[in-house]
Amino acid sequence: MTTSSPSPPDYEALLRTAGVRITRPRRTILKILGEAGDHPDALEIFRRASVIDPSISLSTVYRTMRLLEEKGAIHRHAFGGGPSRFEQADQGHHDHLIDIDTGAVVEFRSDRIEALQDEIARELGYDIVFHRLELYARKRRQA
Template sequence: MALENQELRKAGLKVTLPRVKIYQLLERAGEGEHFSAEDIYKMLMEMGEDVGLATVYRVLTQFESAGLVSRHHFEGGHSVFELARDDDHDHMVCVKTGRVCEFTDPRLNELLDEIAEKNGFSISDRTLYLYGQFKDDVQG
């Protein structure tokens, strides 16, 4: 049984062709790649798959509810999705180009844990977006 079938079943979802195809696209995404529902729909169309946009939205919402994907709302844009991962990673978003770069820093994770502990708080999840411009995107 393919890995995506196992993941879908583990999440309590019936294995259907649209779910498998969408999961495979998300799984093949490069590091830091985030896709909108429209991006996924276009990729499926290019592959000759007959999956409607409404189905893509529905499957992504089901995946999010099941904890398979994370949805991000980057400023000035629409929702984008990536497979949910166990690691703590954050995002830098270029306000000029929309480019997104993922990063992780153990020092940041330790600092956030210290802040939470000092305030008697237990972190269950977190999201950090940094907005600005990458030096190579700045024209001068």
């Protein structure tokens, strides 16, 4: 089951309240991130933003992503030890399946998996505070 995509957060307002100046390059980066339907890494965000504004630097992308992560607006993932990839933090809990051949990331939520994790933690004498589930998979070949 795939999660639905909510409207993008107001990254500009968040950064302004943190005292960060919203420059034209930063506004372009925020637009790209807000419209991303995938889990882009910093280089991909840079590539997309450079199409709109060739003056954008990769260091501005990294600084902006760091600020957004510090403010809790985005989550950073390093799927399989690869480059850090980002997603909006306000999407609600979900897990990820990563296609090891293409790098595609599929979001899903399973009540059965959530219940099983809770059951296992309880049996071991724990309450889950936080968890992250990543499944690494390969597409089945059609017979």
